[in-house]
Amino acid sequence: MPDSIPQLEQKVASAASVTEKVDALNGLAWEVRRHDIARAIDLSREAYALASESTGGDLSYPTGAADSLSNLVIFYQIQGSYEDGLSAGFEAVALCETIGYTTGLPKVYRGLGNLNNLLGNYADSLAFHLKSLQLSESLGLSEEIIRALNSTGACYSELGEYHKSLELYQRALTLLDQENIPPLRAQVYNNMAMEYLRLHEFDAALKHALLSNNLYHQLGDPAGELHSLGTLAEVYIDREQYDEALDCLQKHNFLAETTGYRWQFVLAQILMARSYNRKHMPAEAIPFAQATLAMAEEMKTREMVYKSHKELADAYEMQGDFPKALYHFQLYHTVRDRMLSEENARRVQSLRASYEIRVAQQEAEFYRREKERIEDQREQDRQYFERLAQMKDDLVSNASHDLKNPLTNILLFADLVRGQIPPDSSEGHEYLRLLVAQAERMQALISDVLDLARVETGRAMTRQVQSINELLVSALHEQEYAAEQKGLLIDFQPIKPDEQAALDPQQMRRAVNNLLSNAVKYTPKGGSIRVWANAKSGAVQVYVADTGIGIPANDLPFVFDPFYRVNEKQHLSVEGTGLGLAITRSIIQQHQGEIAVTSTPGKGTEFVISLPLAEEAQLAL
Numbered sequence: 001m002p003d004s005i006p007q008l009e010q011k012v013a014s015a016a017s018v019t020e021k022v023d024a025l026n027g028l029a030w031e032v033r034r035h036d037i038a039r040a041i042d043l044s045r046e047a048y049a050l051a052s053e054s055t056g057g058d059l060s061y062p063t064g065a066a067d068s069l070s071n072l073v074i075f076y077q078i079q080g081s082y083e084d085g086l087s088a089g090f091e092a093v094a095l096c097e098t099i100g101y102t103t104g105l106p107k108v109y110r111g112l113g114n115l116n117n118l119l120g121n122y123a124d125s126l127a128f129h130l131k132s133l134q135l136s137e138s139l140g141l142s143e144e145i146i147r148a149l150n151s152t153g154a155c156y157s158e159l160g161e162y163h164k165s166l167e168l169y170q171r172a173l174t175l176l177d178q179e180n181i182p183p184l185r186a187q188v189y190n191n192m193a194m195e196y197l198r199l200h201e202f203d204a205a206l207k208h209a210l211l212s213n214n215l216y217h218q219l220g221d222p223a224g225e226l227h228s229l230g231t232l233a234e235v236y237i238d239r240e241q242y243d244e245a246l247d248c249l250q251k252h253n254f255l256a257e258t259t260g261y262r263w264q265f266v267l268a269q270i271l272m273a274r275s276y277n278r279k280h281m282p283a284e285a286i287p288f289a290q291a292t293l294a295m296a297e298e299m300k301t302r303e304m305v306y307k308s309h310k311e312l313a314d315a316y317e318m319q320g321d322f323p324k325a326l327y328h329f330q331l332y333h334t335v336r337d338r339m340l341s342e343e344n345a346r347r348v349q350s351l352r353a354s355y356e357i358r359v360a361q362q363e364a365e366f367y368r369r370e371k372e373r374i375e376d377q378r379e380q381d382r383q384y385f386e387r388l389a390q391m392k393d394d395l396v397s398n399a400s401h402d403l404k405n406p407l408t409n410i411l412l413f414a415d416l417v418r419g420q421i422p423p424d425s426s427e428g429h430e431y432l433r434l435l436v437a438q439a440e441r442m443q444a445l446i447s448d449v450l451d452l453a454r455v456e457t458g459r460a461m462t463r464q465v466q467s468i469n470e471l472l473v474s475a476l477h478e479q480e481y482a483a484e485q486k487g488l489l490i491d492f493q494p495i496k497p498d499e500q501a502a503l504d505p506q507q508m509r510r511a512v513n514n515l516l517s518n519a520v521k522y523t524p525k526g527g528s529i530r531v532w533a534n535a536k537s538g539a540v541q542v543y544v545a546d547t548g549i550g551i552p553a554n555d556l557p558f559v560f561d562p563f564y565r566v567n568e569k570q571h572l573s574v575e576g577t578g579l580g581l582a583i584t585r586s587i588i589q590q591h592q593g594e595i596a597v598t599s600t601p602g603k604g605t606e607f608v609i610s611l612p613l614a615e616e617a618q619l620a621l
Contacts, residue, residue, distance in 0.1 A: 022064035073111030
C-alpha cells in the first residue's frame with residue numbers, strides 16, 4: 001500500500017541523501033497530484049533540480065531525474081500545459097535511453113501518447129501508446145501493461161474503433177482480476193462507459209460510469225472522481241436526464257476548482273452549457289459556453305473551441321439573436337472542418353502505422369515459431385514448381401512435334417495435288433486454295449499457342465542490354481512493306497537521348513511487332529501510325545498509336561485475353577488467331593513491365609508499354 005501524504009512529507013524532511021530525497025519528492029508529487037496539481041508540479045521540479053545537480057560532469061541521480069520528468073509529462077497534461085508536457089516527455093525519453101533506464105520508458109511513452117491524443121495528433125499518439133504496450137509486455141511490467149492497454153484503448157476510441165477499444169479494456173480487466181489495483185479498475189470502467197456511450201448502448205454506459213464513480217469515491221481519489229463525474233454527466237445528457245447531469249457537473253466544478261485540474265474545469269463548463277441548451281435555457285447556457293471558449297483558446301484546444309461555438313450558436317438561435325447565431329455557426333464549421341481535415345489525414349497515417357506495427361509483430365511471431373517449417377515448405381514448393389515447369393516444357397516440345405508435323409504434311413501433299421488438278425478446273429483450284437488457307441491458319445494458331453506457352457514459362461527469355469531506339473527501328477522495318485501497300489504514313493519519333501533496357505531483343509521485338517501489325521491491319525488506307533517513346537522515373541514508355549477503326553469500350557478490358565476477338569464485322573474481317581495481344585502482354589510481364597490500351601471507335605487506338613530501364617550494374621556488363 002502506498003505511503004500517505006504525511007508519511008511521504010516526513011520522508012522528504014528526514015532524507016539523508018540526494019537519492020532518498022529525490023525518490024521521496026517524486027513519490028509525494030505522485031500522491032499530491034490527486035488533490036493539488038500545482039503543488040505536484042512544484043515538487044517534481046524540485047526533485048528534478050536536485051537530481052540534475054552535476055557531480056564531476058554527471059547527473060547526481062539520473063534515474064531520479066528521469067522519474068521527475070516522467071511525472072511532469074502527466075502533471076502538465078492534467079494542468080492543460082501541453083507544450084510543457086511534450087518538452088518534458090522528449091527530454092525524459094532521451095535521458096532514459098542515454099542511461100539505459102528501460103523500465104522508465106513505458107510511463108513516458110504513455111504520457112506522450114495522451115498529450116498527442118489531446119492535441120489531435122492521433123498518428124503520434126497511437127505510436128507512443130503501442131510502444132508503451134510492447135515495451136511493458138516485453139519487460140513483464142504487469143501494472144504498466146494494464147495502464148498501456150487502458151490508454152491504447154482510449155486512443156483507438158479517438159479513431160472510431162470502439163469495439164477494438166472495448167477488447168483492450170476487457171484484457172485490462174482480466175489482468176486486474178489478478179493484480180487488484182482499484183484505481184486502475186476505476187479508470188477502465190470509466191473508459192468503457194465512454195465506449196458504450198459512443199455505441200449508443202446507454203444502459204451499459206450508465207452501469208460502468210456508476211461503477212467507476214463509486215469506486216473513485218470509495219478510494220478518496222478526487223482526480224479520478226472528476227473523470228468519472230464528467231463521464232456520468234455525459235451519459236445523463238444523452239439519456240435526457242438533464243437535472244441529474246447538472247447535479248454531477250456541480251460536484252465536478254467544485255472538485256476541478258479545488259484541485260486545479262484546469263482541463264476538467266473546461267470540460268465541466270461545456271457540459272453545463274450543453275445541459276442548459278438541451279433544457280431550452282439559453283440564457284443559462286451562454287455564460288458557460290463563453291467561459292469555455294476563452295479557456296479553450298488560451299489552452300489551444302481546438303476541439304473545445306468549436307464545441308463552444310456550437311453551444312453559443314444553439315443558444316443564440318433559441319434566443320432569436322440570429323446574427324450572433326450565424327456568426328458562431330460559421331466559426332464552428334470553420335474550426336471543425338479544419339480540424340477534421342487534418343484529423344482525417346492523421347487518422348489515415350495512424351491506421352497505416354498501426355497496421356504496419358501489427359503486421360510486423362505477427363510476422364515476427366510467425367517466423368519465430370514456424371521458420372524451419374516454412375523453409376521446408378518453400379523447398380518442397382520449389383521442387384514442385386520445377387517439376388511443373390519441366391512438364392510444361394515437355395508438353396510444349398511434344399505438342400510442337402505432334403501438332404506441327406501433320407500440318408506440314410498436309411501442306412506438302414496439297415502442293416503435290418496442285419500439279420494434278422487440270423488448269424481449267426477453277427473449282428478444284430478454289431477448293432485447294434481454301435484447304436491451304438485453313439491449314440496455314442491452323443498452323444499459325446498452333447504456333448501462337450505454343451509461343452504463348454513458352455513465353456509464360458519464363459524460360460524463353462535471354463536478356464541483354466538493348467537500345468530502345470534500335471529495338472523500335474528493327475520492329476518498324478518489318479512492317480514497312482505492309483504499311484506501304486495500304487498507303488499508311490508511319491511517324492517515328494526516337495527517344496532523345498537514347499535509353500537502354502535489359503530485355504530479350506527477339507521477344508520484345510515480337511511484342512512491339514504485334515502492336516504494329518495490328519495497327520497496320522486495322523487502319524484503313526490513307527491512315528497513319530505514330531510510334532514514339534519517352535523516359536521518366538526509371539522507366540521507358542513506348543507508344544504505338546493509329547488512326548484505325550478503334551475498339552469499343554465494352555471490349556477494351558478483354559483484348560489481352562487469349563482467343564478474344566471483337567465481335568464486330570470490321571474486326572472479324574481481319575484474319576487473326578486472337579493470341580497476338582495475349583503473347584504481347586505475357587512478354588511485357590516477363591520483363592517486369594506493363595501494357596495499357598485506350599481507344600475511341602472510328603478514331604483510333606493507342607497502346608503504351610512501360611519497361612524498367614537498365615540499372616548501372618547491367619549497363620556495365
